[in-house]
Amino acid sequence: MTASRPALLAEADRAAASHDFGQAAKLLDEAARAGPDDAAILMKLAGICRAAGQPRAALEAVHRALAIAPLDFTALLLRASLLDRLGEPSAGEAWGHAIAQRPEDPLPPQILQVLAEGERRHAAWLDAREARWAAGMADAEQRASADERARIARFRSNALRRTRPYHSEPTHFSFPGLREREFHPRSPFPWLAAIEAETGTIAAELDAVMAAERAELVPYIQYAAHQPLRQWQALNRNPDWTAIHLLRNGRPVEANVRHCPRTLALLDLVPQPGINGASPNAMFSLLAPGTAIPPHVGVNNARLVCHLPLIVPEGCWFRVGAETRHWRRGEAFVFDDTIEHEAMNPSDRLRVVLIFDLWHPDLSEIEREAVAALIGSDAANAPAAP
Structure with a gap:
Protein backbone atom coordinates (compact mmCIF):
# COMPACT_ATOMS: atom_id res chain seq x y z
CA MET A 1 0.00 0.00 0.00
CA THR A 2 1.35 3.45 -0.98
CA ALA A 3 2.14 5.74 1.93
CA SER A 4 0.16 8.94 2.31
CA ARG A 5 1.67 12.27 1.34
CA PRO A 6 2.07 13.43 4.99
CA ALA A 7 3.81 10.16 5.84
CA LEU A 8 6.17 10.49 2.87
CA LEU A 9 7.00 14.07 3.82
CA ALA A 10 7.71 13.09 7.42
CA GLU A 11 9.96 10.23 6.30
CA ALA A 12 11.76 12.58 3.88
CA ASP A 13 12.43 15.00 6.74
CA ARG A 14 13.96 12.19 8.82
CA ALA A 15 16.16 11.12 5.89
CA ALA A 16 17.34 14.68 5.32
CA ALA A 17 18.11 15.09 9.03
CA SER A 18 20.32 12.00 8.74
CA HIS A 19 22.02 13.52 5.67
CA ASP A 20 20.61 10.76 3.50
CA PHE A 21 19.81 13.23 0.74
CA GLY A 22 19.35 10.61 -1.93
CA GLN A 23 16.59 8.88 0.07
CA ALA A 24 15.07 12.25 1.02
CA ALA A 25 14.88 13.25 -2.65
CA LYS A 26 13.29 9.92 -3.59
CA LEU A 27 10.64 10.31 -0.89
CA LEU A 28 9.91 13.93 -1.81
CA ASP A 29 9.48 12.97 -5.45
CA GLU A 30 7.00 10.30 -4.38
CA ALA A 31 5.20 12.82 -2.18
CA ALA A 32 4.98 15.30 -5.06
CA ARG A 33 3.32 12.66 -7.23
CA ALA A 34 1.02 11.40 -4.46
CA GLY A 35 -1.54 14.18 -4.66
CA PRO A 36 -2.48 17.51 -6.22
CA ASP A 37 0.30 19.67 -7.65
CA ASP A 38 2.21 21.34 -4.84
CA ALA A 39 4.99 23.78 -5.72
CA ALA A 40 6.23 23.88 -2.11
CA ILE A 41 7.03 20.15 -2.13
CA LEU A 42 8.86 20.49 -5.44
CA MET A 43 10.88 23.43 -4.11
CA LYS A 44 11.80 21.33 -1.09
CA LEU A 45 12.88 18.58 -3.48
CA ALA A 46 14.99 21.09 -5.41
CA GLY A 47 16.70 22.20 -2.21
CA ILE A 48 17.49 18.60 -1.24
CA CYS A 49 18.90 17.83 -4.70
CA ARG A 50 21.07 20.93 -4.56
CA ALA A 51 22.37 19.93 -1.12
CA ALA A 52 23.13 16.49 -2.53
CA GLY A 53 25.28 18.04 -5.26
CA GLN A 54 22.77 17.28 -8.03
CA PRO A 55 22.12 20.67 -9.70
CA ARG A 56 20.51 19.12 -12.79
CA ALA A 57 17.99 17.23 -10.68
CA ALA A 58 17.41 20.36 -8.62
CA LEU A 59 16.78 22.37 -11.80
CA GLU A 60 14.28 19.79 -13.02
CA ALA A 61 12.38 20.06 -9.73
CA VAL A 62 12.39 23.87 -9.95
CA HIS A 63 11.00 23.70 -13.48
CA ARG A 64 8.20 21.46 -12.21
CA ALA A 65 7.47 24.00 -9.47
CA LEU A 66 7.46 26.87 -11.97
CA ALA A 67 4.98 24.98 -14.13
CA ILE A 68 2.60 25.35 -11.17
CA ALA A 69 3.62 28.88 -10.07
CA PRO A 70 5.42 30.57 -13.00
CA LEU A 71 6.04 33.90 -11.21
CA ASP A 72 7.22 32.56 -7.87
CA PHE A 73 10.18 34.70 -6.81
CA THR A 74 11.98 32.02 -4.79
CA ALA A 75 11.68 29.46 -7.58
CA LEU A 76 12.94 31.94 -10.19
CA LEU A 77 15.84 32.93 -7.94
CA LEU A 78 16.83 29.30 -7.40
CA ARG A 79 16.51 28.57 -11.11
CA ALA A 80 18.88 31.43 -11.97
CA SER A 81 21.35 30.32 -9.31
CA LEU A 82 21.32 26.73 -10.59
CA LEU A 83 21.76 27.79 -14.21
CA ASP A 84 24.72 29.92 -13.14
CA ARG A 85 26.21 26.99 -11.24
CA LEU A 86 25.82 24.81 -14.34
CA GLY A 87 27.46 27.46 -16.53
CA GLU A 88 24.41 27.79 -18.75
CA PRO A 89 24.38 30.84 -21.08
CA SER A 90 20.73 31.48 -20.18
CA ALA A 91 21.65 32.27 -16.56
CA GLY A 92 22.01 36.01 -17.18
CA GLU A 93 18.50 36.32 -18.55
CA ALA A 94 17.14 34.05 -15.81
CA TRP A 95 18.49 36.43 -13.17
CA GLY A 96 16.49 39.18 -14.84
CA HIS A 97 13.30 37.13 -14.60
CA ALA A 98 13.89 36.65 -10.88
CA ILE A 99 14.72 40.31 -10.26
CA ALA A 100 11.50 41.34 -12.00
CA GLN A 101 9.47 39.39 -9.43
CA ARG A 102 11.22 40.74 -6.34
CA PRO A 103 8.56 41.17 -3.64
CA GLU A 104 7.98 44.47 -1.88
CA ASP A 105 8.25 42.87 1.56
CA PRO A 106 11.68 42.87 3.28
CA LEU A 107 13.89 39.91 2.36
CA PRO A 108 16.19 37.88 4.64
CA PRO A 109 19.89 38.85 4.51
CA GLN A 110 20.93 35.61 2.80
CA ILE A 111 18.37 36.17 0.02
CA LEU A 112 19.50 39.78 -0.37
CA GLN A 113 23.07 38.55 -0.79
CA VAL A 114 22.05 36.12 -3.54
CA LEU A 115 19.93 38.80 -5.19
CA ALA A 116 22.76 41.33 -5.17
CA GLU A 117 25.05 38.85 -6.91
CA GLY A 118 22.26 38.10 -9.36
CA GLU A 119 21.86 41.79 -10.15
CA ARG A 120 25.58 42.03 -10.92
CA ARG A 121 25.46 39.00 -13.18
CA HIS A 122 22.31 40.20 -14.94
CA ALA A 123 23.89 43.63 -15.53
CA ALA A 124 26.98 41.99 -17.01
CA TRP A 125 24.77 39.87 -19.28
CA LEU A 126 22.90 42.97 -20.43
CA ASP A 127 26.16 44.80 -21.13
CA ALA A 128 27.48 41.91 -23.20
CA ARG A 129 24.23 41.62 -25.11
CA GLU A 130 24.13 45.35 -25.80
CA ALA A 131 27.73 45.32 -27.03
CA ARG A 132 26.92 42.47 -29.41
CA TRP A 133 23.85 44.24 -30.74
CA ALA A 134 25.65 47.58 -31.02
CA ALA A 135 28.40 45.98 -33.07
CA GLY A 136 25.84 44.57 -35.46
CA MET A 137 24.03 47.92 -35.74
CA ALA A 138 27.15 50.07 -35.99
CA ASP A 139 27.11 50.49 -39.76
CA ALA A 140 23.48 51.64 -39.81
CA GLU A 141 24.04 53.99 -36.88
CA GLN A 142 27.05 55.61 -38.55
CA ARG A 143 24.89 56.53 -41.54
CA ALA A 144 21.91 57.67 -39.46
CA SER A 145 20.85 61.22 -38.65
CA ALA A 146 20.94 62.39 -35.04
CA ASP A 147 17.22 61.74 -34.67
CA GLU A 148 17.51 58.30 -36.26
CA ARG A 149 20.42 57.41 -33.96
CA ALA A 150 18.38 58.41 -30.92
CA ARG A 151 15.49 56.20 -31.98
CA ILE A 152 17.81 53.28 -32.81
CA ALA A 153 19.42 53.61 -29.37
CA ARG A 154 15.99 53.64 -27.74
CA PHE A 155 14.96 50.56 -29.75
CA ARG A 156 18.02 48.77 -28.38
CA SER A 157 17.32 49.99 -24.84
CA ASN A 158 13.69 48.84 -25.03
CA ALA A 159 14.78 45.43 -26.31
CA LEU A 160 17.13 45.14 -23.32
CA ARG A 161 14.24 46.23 -21.05
CA ARG A 162 16.40 48.99 -19.64
CA THR A 163 13.60 51.26 -20.79
CA ARG A 164 10.01 50.49 -21.65
CA PRO A 165 7.67 51.87 -24.30
CA TYR A 166 5.51 54.80 -23.25
CA HIS A 167 2.44 55.86 -25.19
CA SER A 168 0.21 58.87 -25.53
CA GLU A 169 -2.60 58.64 -22.98
CA PRO A 170 -4.62 61.86 -23.16
CA THR A 171 -7.19 62.24 -20.44
CA HIS A 172 -9.87 63.70 -22.74
CA PHE A 173 -9.12 64.10 -26.46
CA SER A 174 -7.27 61.42 -28.43
CA PHE A 175 -6.67 62.03 -32.15
CA PRO A 176 -5.67 58.80 -33.97
CA GLY A 177 -2.56 58.21 -36.04
CA LEU A 178 -0.28 60.91 -34.62
CA ARG A 179 3.39 60.13 -34.04
CA GLU A 180 4.16 59.42 -30.41
CA ARG A 181 7.46 61.02 -29.41
CA GLU A 182 8.47 61.82 -25.88
Missing part, protein backbone atom coordinates in the same frame (compact mmCIF):
# COMPACT_ATOMS: atom_id res chain seq x y z
CA PHE A 183 10.73 64.69 -26.94
CA HIS A 184 10.23 65.71 -30.57
CA PRO A 185 13.20 66.50 -32.83
CA ARG A 186 13.85 70.17 -33.54
CA SER A 187 13.59 70.01 -37.32
CA PRO A 188 9.78 70.42 -37.61
CA PHE A 189 9.96 73.60 -35.48
CA PRO A 190 12.17 76.17 -37.26
CA TRP A 191 11.00 78.96 -34.93
CA LEU A 192 12.76 77.40 -31.92
CA ALA A 193 16.07 79.11 -32.66
CA ALA A 194 14.46 82.56 -32.90
CA ILE A 195 12.79 82.15 -29.51
CA GLU A 196 15.96 80.77 -27.90
CA ALA A 197 17.94 83.73 -29.26
CA GLU A 198 15.78 86.10 -27.21
CA THR A 199 15.99 84.22 -23.93
CA GLY A 200 17.50 87.28 -22.26
CA THR A 201 14.69 89.54 -23.46
CA ILE A 202 12.02 87.07 -22.31
CA ALA A 203 13.74 86.72 -18.93
CA ALA A 204 13.79 90.52 -18.55
CA GLU A 205 10.06 90.63 -19.24
CA LEU A 206 9.58 87.89 -16.66
CA ASP A 207 11.39 90.10 -14.13
CA ALA A 208 9.12 93.00 -15.04
CA VAL A 209 5.91 91.04 -14.66
CA MET A 210 7.04 89.49 -11.37
CA ALA A 211 7.83 92.95 -10.00
CA ALA A 212 4.51 94.43 -11.09
CA GLU A 213 2.02 95.07 -8.32
CA ARG A 214 -0.93 93.83 -10.38
CA ALA A 215 0.74 90.69 -11.76
CA GLU A 216 -1.49 87.65 -11.45
CA LEU A 217 0.46 84.80 -9.84
CA VAL A 218 -1.82 81.80 -9.34
CA PRO A 219 -1.39 78.13 -8.39
CA TYR A 220 -0.76 76.03 -11.50
CA ILE A 221 -3.19 73.34 -10.32
CA GLN A 222 -6.65 74.59 -9.38
CA TYR A 223 -9.25 71.87 -8.89
CA ALA A 224 -12.54 72.41 -7.08
CA ALA A 225 -12.93 70.77 -3.68
CA HIS A 226 -15.43 68.22 -5.02
CA GLN A 227 -13.19 66.99 -7.85
CA PRO A 228 -11.00 63.86 -7.49
CA LEU A 229 -7.39 64.96 -7.03
CA ARG A 230 -5.41 61.72 -7.22
CA GLN A 231 -1.79 62.72 -7.96
CA TRP A 232 -2.57 66.43 -7.53
CA GLN A 233 -3.50 66.18 -3.84
CA ALA A 234 -0.29 67.82 -2.63
CA LEU A 235 -0.12 70.53 -5.32
CA ASN A 236 -3.76 71.55 -5.71
CA ARG A 237 -3.95 75.31 -5.03
CA ASN A 238 -0.41 75.08 -3.66
CA PRO A 239 1.91 78.11 -4.08
CA ASP A 240 4.88 75.76 -4.54
CA TRP A 241 3.89 75.43 -8.22
CA THR A 242 2.49 78.63 -9.62
CA ALA A 243 1.97 80.24 -13.01
CA ILE A 244 2.02 83.72 -14.47
CA HIS A 245 -0.39 83.28 -17.38
CA LEU A 246 0.12 85.33 -20.51
CA LEU A 247 -2.45 83.52 -22.64
CA ARG A 248 -5.00 81.41 -20.80
CA ASN A 249 -7.58 79.30 -22.62
CA GLY A 250 -7.28 81.56 -25.65
CA ARG A 251 -7.50 84.89 -23.83
CA PRO A 252 -4.67 87.29 -22.90
CA VAL A 253 -4.24 88.02 -19.20
CA GLU A 254 -3.98 91.79 -19.44
CA ALA A 255 -2.32 92.31 -16.05
CA ASN A 256 0.60 90.22 -17.28
CA VAL A 257 0.86 90.61 -21.06
CA ARG A 258 1.33 94.38 -20.88
CA HIS A 259 4.76 93.71 -19.38
CA CYS A 260 5.72 91.11 -22.01
CA PRO A 261 5.30 92.60 -25.51
CA ARG A 262 8.33 90.89 -27.04
CA THR A 263 7.40 87.50 -25.60
CA LEU A 264 3.93 87.83 -27.12
CA ALA A 265 5.42 88.87 -30.46
CA LEU A 266 7.68 85.81 -30.49
CA LEU A 267 4.71 83.55 -29.83
CA ASP A 268 3.26 84.78 -33.12
CA LEU A 269 5.96 82.64 -34.78
CA VAL A 270 4.47 79.50 -33.21
CA PRO A 271 1.56 77.56 -34.76
CA GLN A 272 -0.51 77.63 -31.59
CA PRO A 273 -3.99 76.12 -31.59
CA GLY A 274 -6.74 78.71 -31.86
CA ILE A 275 -9.59 77.04 -29.99
CA ASN A 276 -12.37 79.06 -28.39
CA GLY A 277 -12.22 78.70 -24.63
CA ALA A 278 -9.20 76.38 -24.71
CA SER A 279 -6.13 77.70 -26.55
CA PRO A 280 -3.62 79.24 -27.14
CA ASN A 281 -1.90 79.01 -23.78
CA ALA A 282 1.37 80.52 -22.63
CA MET A 283 2.69 81.05 -19.13
CA PHE A 284 5.72 81.36 -16.93
CA SER A 285 5.79 78.26 -14.73
CA LEU A 286 7.39 78.76 -11.30
CA LEU A 287 8.48 75.71 -9.32
CA ALA A 288 9.53 76.36 -5.72
CA PRO A 289 12.69 74.88 -4.18
CA GLY A 290 12.41 71.24 -3.20
CA THR A 291 9.15 70.74 -5.10
CA ALA A 292 8.27 67.71 -7.24
CA ILE A 293 5.59 67.58 -9.92
CA PRO A 294 4.24 64.00 -9.84
CA PRO A 295 3.87 61.78 -12.94
CA HIS A 296 0.84 62.82 -14.96
CA VAL A 297 -0.52 63.12 -18.52
CA GLY A 298 -2.17 65.95 -20.44
CA VAL A 299 -5.61 66.42 -21.90
CA ASN A 300 -5.20 66.48 -25.67
CA ASN A 301 -2.69 64.78 -28.00
CA ALA A 302 -3.51 67.09 -30.94
CA ARG A 303 -1.20 69.62 -29.34
CA LEU A 304 2.39 69.52 -28.13
CA VAL A 305 4.08 71.64 -25.46
CA CYS A 306 7.28 73.68 -25.57
CA HIS A 307 9.51 74.63 -22.64
CA LEU A 308 12.00 77.51 -22.73
CA PRO A 309 14.01 77.40 -19.48
CA LEU A 310 14.71 80.86 -18.03
CA ILE A 311 15.81 80.38 -14.40
CA VAL A 312 17.32 76.95 -13.87
CA PRO A 313 19.15 76.08 -10.65
CA GLU A 314 21.53 73.14 -10.83
CA GLY A 315 19.96 69.69 -10.68
CA CYS A 316 16.48 70.55 -11.99
CA TRP A 317 15.19 67.77 -14.23
CA PHE A 318 12.22 66.84 -16.40
CA ARG A 319 11.21 63.31 -17.42
CA VAL A 320 8.94 62.38 -20.30
CA GLY A 321 8.40 58.63 -20.66
CA ALA A 322 11.79 56.93 -20.40
CA GLU A 323 13.89 60.02 -21.18
CA THR A 324 15.05 62.47 -18.52
CA ARG A 325 16.59 65.83 -19.39
CA HIS A 326 18.03 68.60 -17.28
CA TRP A 327 16.67 72.03 -18.12
CA ARG A 328 19.34 74.42 -19.41
CA ARG A 329 18.71 78.12 -19.71
CA GLY A 330 17.86 79.10 -23.27
CA GLU A 331 17.66 75.52 -24.61
CA ALA A 332 14.04 74.91 -25.64
CA PHE A 333 12.45 71.55 -26.33
CA VAL A 334 9.09 70.28 -27.59
CA PHE A 335 7.44 67.28 -25.96
CA ASP A 336 4.17 65.36 -25.90
CA ASP A 337 2.47 66.08 -22.59
CA THR A 338 0.02 63.19 -23.06
CA ILE A 339 2.94 60.84 -22.40
CA GLU A 340 3.60 60.38 -18.69
CA HIS A 341 5.91 63.13 -17.44
CA GLU A 342 7.15 64.58 -14.16
CA ALA A 343 9.55 67.25 -12.90
CA MET A 344 11.72 68.07 -9.91
CA ASN A 345 13.43 71.13 -8.49
CA PRO A 346 15.81 69.67 -5.88
CA SER A 347 17.61 72.98 -5.39
CA ASP A 348 17.13 75.76 -2.86
CA ARG A 349 16.19 78.33 -5.55
CA LEU A 350 13.18 79.04 -7.75
CA ARG A 351 12.94 77.41 -11.21
CA VAL A 352 11.10 79.29 -14.00
CA VAL A 353 10.21 77.99 -17.48
CA LEU A 354 8.19 79.62 -20.28
CA ILE A 355 5.56 77.09 -21.39
CA PHE A 356 3.31 77.29 -24.44
CA ASP A 357 1.26 74.93 -26.59
CA LEU A 358 1.40 74.25 -30.34
CA TRP A 359 -0.32 72.06 -32.89
CA HIS A 360 1.00 68.56 -33.42
CA PRO A 361 2.80 68.79 -36.79
CA ASP A 362 1.12 65.64 -38.13
CA LEU A 363 -2.28 67.33 -38.25
CA SER A 364 -3.49 68.73 -41.57
CA GLU A 365 -5.28 72.07 -41.74
CA ILE A 366 -8.63 70.31 -42.07
CA GLU A 367 -7.84 68.11 -39.07
CA ARG A 368 -6.88 71.17 -37.03
CA GLU A 369 -10.19 72.76 -37.96
CA ALA A 370 -12.10 69.67 -36.85
CA VAL A 371 -10.20 69.43 -33.55
CA ALA A 372 -10.80 73.11 -32.84
CA ALA A 373 -14.52 72.72 -33.55
CA LEU A 374 -14.92 69.75 -31.20
CA ILE A 375 -12.83 71.06 -28.31
CA GLY A 376 -14.21 74.57 -28.73
CA SER A 377 -17.75 73.27 -28.54
CA ASP A 378 -16.88 71.28 -25.44
CA ALA A 379 -15.32 74.33 -23.78
CA ALA A 380 -18.31 76.51 -24.67
CA ASN A 381 -20.72 74.07 -23.04
CA ALA A 382 -18.64 73.29 -19.96
CA PRO A 383 -20.30 74.18 -16.64
CA ALA A 384 -19.01 77.28 -14.94
CA ALA A 385 -16.45 76.71 -12.19
CA PRO A 386 -17.99 76.81 -8.71
